Amino acid sequence: MGNKQTIFTAQQLDAYQDCTYFTRKEILRLFYRYRDLAPQLVPLDYTNHPDVKLPYELIGSMPELKDNPFRQRIAEVFSEDGEGNMTLDNFLDMFSVLSEMAPRDLKAYYAFKIYDFNNDDFICKSDLEKTLNKLTRNELTEDEVKMVCEKVIDEADLDNDGRLSLEDFQHMINRAPDFLSTFHIRI
């Protein structure tokens, strides 16, 4: 609560507080987590907006993401270059969306992007198959995967074009009360 830190200016912290779901202390704590991944790359002074990007390998080695089957997609979705290399802004954005206080629609938007493996703004059959294989670690048979994909598209596709759009996905998420508690990473 006292302005003893020299990493960010007061305006920068205010901007972060207004644009993410974190408080000042949490933002500083997350900065230290970011820095711990590569102390030699990340400077301790962000007042002049340094351009620092951490490569995907470091982000994917965080304990919160290490064993998550979707970690690569999460990093790709939230990174600016789409490859998984994240700046501090991307890092804060990612954990803000995955925090407890983010609303359902925002989480649904990003969840849709995560499950859309080929980035065509639709979850088609191949995306679904990849999702299923990641969920079950390739332990379902081919037939079962096909059946599940067909049933899912059958259930969730409202405008009958054979694939799930963002609206279909959001409509389905609205009916799932558990989504808010499962799409959440504690940091």
Next chain:
Amino acid sequence: MAHNVNFDLSHPRVEAGLESPADEEGVHDSFSQLIAEESQKEGPSDAIELQYQQRNPEDKDRDNVAYLSPSENRRWRIGSDKTGEEDKGRQTDSLLKDSWSSATLKILSSMPSRTIGRSRGAIISQYYNRTAELRRRTQRRASIKDFSRSARPSIRGYGVEVDTTDSAEKKQERLIQNLQNLSAVDRVRLLKEMPLNLSEKKSLRRLTLQMTKQTRSSSNLRCCSYLKFHIILALRHSWYNCLSFLHSLHLWQMPLKRVSGRFGSGVLSYFLFLKTLLFFNMFLFLVLGSFLVVPQAVYPPEQLENRKSFTGLELFTGGGYFANTLLYYGYYSNHTLHSCSKNNISSPPKPECDSKSLSYNMPLAYFFTIGLSFFVTCIILVYSMSKSFGQSFRIDKSNGMLAMKVFCSWDFKVIKRSSVRLLSENIRTQLKELLGEAHHRHIRSTISDKLVRLVMHGLGWILCIGATAGCVAVIYYFSDYMHKEQLKSSQNDSGDPELLKEASLLALPVLVSFINLMLPILFQFTAWMEKYNSPSLRTFVSLSRNLILKVSVLGVLCFHWLKRVAGSADNNKAFKCWESFVGQELYRFLIIDFIFTLLATLFGELLWRSFSDKVLKRNRRPGFDIAKNVLDLIYGQTLAWLGLLFAPLLPAVQILKLLLLFYIKMSSVMMNCQAPSRAYRVSQMTTIFITLLCFPSFLGASVCVTYTMWRLPSSESCGPFRGNKTMIQAGKQRIVELVKENPNLYFLAEAHTYLVENPLVLFVGATIFLIVIYFQSQVVDGQRKIIALLQEQIENEGEDKKFLITRLQSVHERKRTPARNLTSQDSGC
């Protein structure tokens, strides 16, 4: 569902003249832009084609033209039904065709519904719509069409001003203008909700603030709005500081993270529930402590009996050394405390004390503090229950289980590798079950199977209810026996040592805790014998059986205390101060319950784990039974609420108990249990637990306390309500005295008599409340109907889309086959 159209973009023809959908230039964010662009690109040829065909009356496609869309078919059908259906058949056949031309595919890929939500410009325009909507909403009342949260730039409902062909920069400017005109709270909320990059959000915010500063400095603000602006800023700043402080308390953040990382959200919900109960008790402790305990501690009453010496047994029985302390009701004085009459309590205060000293009316304070704490707890409980219910209850009950399982069942909190593996296995099992269910639904079980299952269920229920009734009867008779023993021993003053007498008080709590421990094991055994089909049914049945047990046990105990113990107050000197006795009983129950939980955790989980590891040599550890543990927590909290009136320091005991329980359960779970192998619907179970906390638990406790205050005569010699009247009568008398002393409060007393005690007012209030509830339920019904209509509308739009695409395709193909069409056109024009 209707046929699926195969829009397979990986078709070989695609590579030919198709621009990639990821191309930003091909992206549109409004319908008019698309139409304008398309009309420029393709030229008028196709449109004119269509017009010729429409005008030509001998064209065989006339039926097609009249058949505009399935939804409008009913209104526009010209031909007979047969031709309509035939046409539909032809149409569905053509939908399965793969060979779309490249032009069709180009149009398909640049449809607005496929580009919206992807590009930054589209998101900005969507949020421009929302901010405009928000501004309009704050200026007028919300209308029925304001619930749409569609990502499509729907022209309906937003007004014409929105659908412009401005460039992205202009859209951003307009968005910033809109943001600036919103209140600060709305602006921050919208900024946080936008699915944009953090750096873009920061730049939007910076631009908005710059513009805000410009307009503020340029216009002449009146002094009051200027002040308001600064006050709001200051409030926001202090609110952020307050939040920071609360978050920095971070009670148990690391242990909770470890638990959730290893066990997932289900087990985490137990610990979060424990944390919630801890906060409730802290609040109660603060309120009661500051209004009751501290004043009485500063001005202690005169000791009539000698304080007994401290033996270790007091910690368990609550009697002995603790008997005449702040812990219990009997200690609190029944007159006004004055700061100058410290040493001379029993006689009335000296007259010269009145004017200068602070006075504190203890009975009134007791009465109102207990009432206030119950009232505030009730409000907090109802609020959290309704919020939790709102999150987990959805209006439309359509099925979509498999899709929800695929997308919502991965628990992102799970970190540990072995738990991740277990979670994958779990999901795989659930998916297989759901698939299997879909296949085997048609296989019906025979009647004899059903009968057997019914008989088993019936037997199980009879066994459980019978066991519960038996145990309740045992408690009833045993408590009666103990009561009579205590009456006898206090009258005779027999030669039994004091310690034995004190220890015999522990017999009833030990019996009750023992029953609470053993009977759930019997219930589990019964459930295992019964073999339920679905795991959720099994959970509900076990939950309801445990609940019935706990409610009956608490019921018989309340009967024992409020009827027998309170009723024998005038007979016997041991029960002269029956409220303190009941307070001691509740203290004993809390402590013994805690000890039994401790022993059960140690022996149940630790021993079972070493047994299964060494003797059975299995790799599976016991799971953590979330429902049973939460019910135990609710039981303990009910005891604490019951005891609030009789032992004001009981919340402190409960706080200590919960703190110790947290660490014990945490270490036990980490060491002995493994991640759950069954699905656990977190939000539904959390709602159920909060509802159980509110309805049987809190409601029961408040009913008992109300009954005590209203009907039971308080004891003559101890406590703040001495005299042979009920507490409410004593309280009213005090209020009357207070009003007599201060005539200013006369109108309050009058208001109380005319408003609160008047049955007509209460009746009218209840009627209005019921009417409001009925109205809200009708609104919910109406919204359900609207959702069904909207779903139908979306399906119809899908049909429209398909129709248009096939028409485009067929028109394009007709253009390619030159001979026949050209000659017919030549003859036509």
